[in-house]
Amino acid sequence: MALILALLAAIAFVWCLTAIVEKVRLGLSSAQAILYAPFKLFYRISDSRIGIARGTQAPVVYVVTHQSRIDPALMLSLLPDETLHILDEASAKSLWLEPWRELARTITFNAEHVFVSRRLVRVLRGKGRLAVYMPAAVEPDMRSFRLYRAVIRIAMQADARIVPVFIGGAQALPFQASGKPPALRRWFPRLNISVLEPMTARELVARNGSPATRNAHALFDRMAEARLAATSPDLTLFQAVRDAAEHFGPGHLVLEDATGNRLSYRKLLTGARILGTRFTKLTNPGDSVGVMLPNSSAAVLALLGLASAGRVSALVNYTAGPANVEAAMRTAVVQIVISSRAFVEKAKLDDVVQAVESAGAKLVWLEDLQTGVTGIDKFRAALLWRYPVYRNNACVPAVILFTSGSEGLPKAVVLSHRNLIVNAMQGEARVTVSCRDIALNILPMFHSFGLTAGTLLPLINGMKLFLYPSPLHYKLIPQVARRLKPTAMFGTDTFLAQYARTASEGDFSSLRFVVAGAEAVKAETRRAWSERFGTMILEGYGLTEAAPVVAVNTAIHNREGTVGRVLPAMRMRIEPVEGVPEGGRLFLTGPNVMMGYMTADRPGELRPLADGWQDTGDVVKVDNEGFITITGRAARFAKIAGEMVSLGAVEMLVQSLWPEESHAIVSVPDRRRGERIVLVTTATQANAASLRKLGKQAGIAELAVPGDIVKVTEIPVLGSGKTDYRATRDLVIERLSAGSAA
Structure with missing residues (x-):
């Protein structure tokens, strides 16, 4: 009995002490602090940005992404107590929420009346505060999207500031607001409250570059930015995959290739550490190391191994021809190229090997590296698989890719770890993916779309990734899809059109979506996939310099003939082009835009963008909802x-x-x-x-x-x-x- 009393006393002491600390630190009322303390203890909440929300001058609308049943309790505990909370029916009636509902004014959401009520505008105009809980879907349906229109309309009428709030980690809680069980259930995940700086509705719309006076897409984009901000982009490639392993489980099967290799996160990172240790004996930190491998588990191991060792992966486009490969090696000052004898022999790349050697680089064969691995090396790597060989930061170069050279000589594009991780997270903030998905990637990793969307996005989000070595096997890939039953696929129009011609009925019927980029999707290709497989092609747009995804259509927000809407946290500007009456030349900036170029006249020297804006060279027009249409290349204009x-x-x-x-x-x-x-x-x-x-x-x-x-x-x-x-x-x-x- 005494032990139980002592334990209860200890719990009460920790509870009260935490409440006192949070009351002083965040400026909460005593009641708020007491009810917030257990959440702080159980979920180790990162709440440093909640001060932005509390300190925003009224009138203000807090727009909260509603993921779990505890979200209202958290917001009632943390937002100013004069805030009016609009709760869903379940939260308004839940008995366990009763103590939290006493902290502030609440009303029950009514889809027919609340968001058209003049009362809310009057509340805001009277220097009031309003908390609105929005559906958590990355791709909200049209009914849910009406809420965005209503909120921004009310904010405009009251000239109120909008503060987006997103609770990172809440999507894994077992008690979801939607009632649908999460793909991965965790009872006590670490939560991170993301709060963005306040902006008025007019500022949001103006920033969106839209001529529309009221644009729900502007608010939707801002909420997607809050979702993105709740993640941590300041990770290296190795660390990002390691964090995914800890989140989805080390034994989670994440990678398979055409040779039959099947790797869990633990096996993948153990192998990467073994290779990383070997690479440290061959090169120096920061060196550019060529990788000349097909889509395979070996290529991913090499990429993560180099990231673990603090080296930069220069991904060799072995299809570009000997002259381009030699120029690429010289431009990036590559002294060592990792490859496979079996691959070189099967792909008949002897001329490319000669080009690599002519550039002064040495071939290092994976077969030789594997034979030199001892039992002690394997044991050490198995113990330390969570840790990189060399400590690095996210702002240094991670990979060097070479532009396609479709209109001129290829250029070396230097991308940081942060560029790549942010771009993968931007995609995840726009298109719904989960660890239930199976991704089929046929695009080579030396192509930026194949690297980020086709490889890194699945690895970071727990999707099972199947890598196929060549997109040119038009008859075999449909058979692979029939066996694998993928739910997501990445490709280009050229390849997708060929697969549609050779596939049998049902080969691709398991797909939820296909994301197509690199070139315009033809209407015939879109029609063939829709009619034969019932699959929607989501057309996107990107460039190597943006790591590469810039814009994408989604299943709900999809407009044929466009490449979708720009990703969260990116900004664009359009400059006039002679002879083009509508639209103009597209310039981009954002956290995914490259560190800079390396050029043949100054090998190995990183040349950053002068003002942080990337000239895409594409001529576009943008409609009033932000959908982008590519009308041509600035370089692909003729003066006749x-x-x-x-x-x-x-x-x-x-x-x-x-x-x-x-x-x-x-x-x-x-x-x-x-x-x-x-x-x-x-x-x-x-x-x-x-x-x-x-x-x-x-x-x-x-x-x-x-x-x-x-x-x-x-x-x-x-x-x-x-x-x-x-x-x-x-x-x-x-x-x-x-x-x-x-």
Whole structure:
């Protein structure tokens, strides 16, 4: 009995002491502090930013993402006690919440009346405070989205500030507000309360760059930023995967490849530490180390091993040709390249190996590294799998990628750990993913989309990742999908169109979504996937310099013909382009934008962006809800007889005439007009008369209609599946010189 009394006394002492500390530290009332103390103790809450919410001058609307049943209790304990809380029906009636409901005024949410009531505007105009609890879905349905419209309308009418609040970690609690059990249940996760700086509704809309006077998307984007801020981007690649292992469980199966290798988080990080230890004996911290491997568990082990060792992975595009590979090695000052003898032999890359050696780099074979591993090495790595070999920070270079070179020579893009981790988290804040998902990635990791979206996003979010070595196996990949039953897939239009032609019914029917980037998705491809597999293609947009995802459509917020809306925490500006009446050249900034370039004239030297803004080189237009339409490349404009013509626009026009074929539009010098437009096509039936008729129907100038047609069996493409315009233009010049154009 005495022991029980002593234990109760100790609990009461800790409770009271915590309450006193929180009352003084956060400025809470005594009742708030007493009721907040158990949450602070159980969930080790990080609440340093709650002072922003409490200190915001009224009128103010606190917009809380409602994930779990304890969210109202937390907010009632932490927000100023004069706040009016609009609670859902379950929270308003819950008996256990009764003590917390006594802390402030509460009313029950009524979808028919509350958000159109003038009472709320009057409350705010009277220097009031309002707490609104929004649905937690990353992709809210149209009914839920009406709440965003209502909140921003009320905030505008009352000229109130908006403060977004997101409780990181609450999505794992077993008592979810939606009633749906979480993908991963944890009774006492660490919680992190994310609070963003206050902004008025008008400031949000203006920042969104929209001409609309009332834009719910502006509020939705701000809430997504709060979700992103609740995560920790200041991690290295190794640390981010390690944290995922601790969250989803070390034994969670996370990686499988075409060779049959199946790795849990523990095995993956143990192997990465073994390789990291080996790499420290071959290189110095900060060195650029080439990685020339196909999509496989070995490639992921090498990437994480180099991150663990504090080295920079220079991912070699072995499909770019010997000349480009040699130039890349020299530009990034790569002295060692990690590869596999079996891979080089099977892929017939002897000429690429010679190019690597010609650049002064040495090949180190994985087979040799594996044979040198001792039992003691394995035992030490198994004990220390949670810890990197070399302590590093998130703001140093993590990888070097080489741009596609579709229109010129490739450039070396330097991305930090933070760039990559933030971009993966930005994607997770926009598209719903969970540890229940199975991701099929056919895009090579030397392609930025294949690295971040196809590899890092699944690894960090507990998705089972299946890596397939080549996207060109058009008949085999549908068979893999039938066996694997993936729920998510990443690809490009070129590859997706080919899979749709070769797949059998049901091969891809398990997919929840397919994210497509790197090139425009053709209407024919979209229709084929929808009709044959019932799968929606979510078109996105990115560039290597942005790690790479910039914008993406979602299942709910999807507009065909656009690439979606810009990701959270990114900003864009549009500058006029000669000859383009609507839209302009797109510039971007954000935490995912690269550290800088390395160039051939100054090898190994990082050249950061002068003002933090990246010139994408793309010409776009943005509608009043923020959906972006790519209208062309600034470099892909031709000046014909003094008129600017978008080659991309002409290409889309030709695609509508022969939708099942592949086409590319290029310009070549012309003595009379300066430049002339040439169509390169796989359509054997293509003819100039049909093009002129289409141009007349579309109302485009005659000078924008291709005057020459070059017919080919296949359009030159890069390893990413994008059209290789440089090679296509060389082909055209060669054909025209030989007089073989139509």
